[in-house]
Amino acid sequence: MRFLAALFIFLFANAASADCPLDLGRGTGWVVFSDHYMIAFRPEPIRIEVGQPFSLLFNVCTKSNSPAELLAVDAVMPEHKHPMNYRPTIVAGADGRYRADGLVFHMPGRWELSIDVRAGEESERLTHDFILK
């Protein structure tokens, strides 16, 4: 799983703009993308444990290199329609970097992370699935 994520980053990092580094360090993480956005993110601490708070570090980019904003981060267990019991807070850093604190996946299983981003008037929701054991 970690290997695949790292490989994913490597492949897309080569294709990404030099202004939008997709490797956030620590040798692991994920990249999600759409027609307009590329978003790299990794957890902190590096291993997500059931019931333990964690943060996500993001780099939010657009393929047109226009400025983008991370609006919200949330997660749900789609099969059970269970949301997280916690609402993350987002702190903006420099150059499209963001930090979302206060996430907790309180049960094992499939969690769908939703990432709401905006560039200008256009907003979009990108998602990523985690299987937590």
Add this chain to the structure above:
Amino acid sequence: MLLAALMSPAAAQELVDWSIDEVRAIERHGPWPPPLVRDPSNRVSGMPAAIALGEHLFNDPRLSANGRMSCATCHQAGRNWSDGRAKGFGTVDLDRRTPSLWNVGYAHWFGWDGAGDSLWAQTIRPILDRREMAGSAAQVGRLLRDDKDLACGYERAFGSKAGVDDEHLLVDAVKALAAFQATLVSPRTRFDAFRDALVAGDRAATARYPLSEQRGLKLFIGTGNCDTCHFGPRFTNGEFGDVGIAFFVRPGEVDSGRLGGLAKLANSPFNLLGRYNDDASGASAARTRHVQRLHANFGEFRVPSLRQVGRAAAYMHDGSLATLEEVVRHYSEVSLDRLHSDGTPLVRPLGLTPQQRTDLVAFLRSLDADPPPRLAPPSLCP
């Protein structure tokens, strides 16, 4: 690959088949015991002098208004650190069961409704609650200042004499009480021996776990889906769920559970966002800072640990089920209409056969063990 395929013919008769995924699921329920954790919000957590003071206070009925009720009145060592009753009692009968204190130091939410976000903050509630000990900060302050032994124990634990600020002394008293309660770690069990042997590949030791308990464990981590909430070494994820127990505590009155607990948490001056949190980093308050109050929290109650569960009768937050057999039957027959889930419900009627119910109960009883006898607490100032 199945573990049973590796077994000698004689030993294989004593094991059910375990897949690699099942072995991993079982591994997550240990090792036991985990290292004791220090609570960063409590500056005397883990300190022997505070633990000793806490044990003395735990057994001291002078914390209550009428001088007859101590923490140990309801949390009895010989009764699984509970009271053996269906529902708790204080100055009046209560609506919820007295929770066991086993392994409470590893938890992150406290009380059936999670109104406490630290063990020390939770400990304040029964001391001040007029339905329970009905004490006061002034009463606790006087006790710590005026009783020679307790005053000495306080000075040893906190490094200074008890001052005049009663609320401050109340908080220090519950921090010592929390330091003591965090030492209450349940003993290793038959399940732990099986789990460790399975992980280590010790076939002979694995085969000593009775077949009925193995079958029950397989149900627990498999079709029963029990370990989704009863997760990890403590057999709880520490969060909250609605498992189909009636909301009404009496005609016209409901127990809203977690929904009400979160309101109490937000209004408490003793929560981890307040001035009594000793953790300057703020990290210990992460859950409190980010927890959200949802409509779905109505009727949710804390997922209890299952360690020592066979000794914890009665069951559920309201003590409405008298035996483990009744609990398993509840999950076998629970009404989906009552649970009104939008998605695939986590709790659903399992439709267990009588043999499966017996096996599941056998497994749950394998999470019990006799604790070692307790010694009298050390003198505070010999």
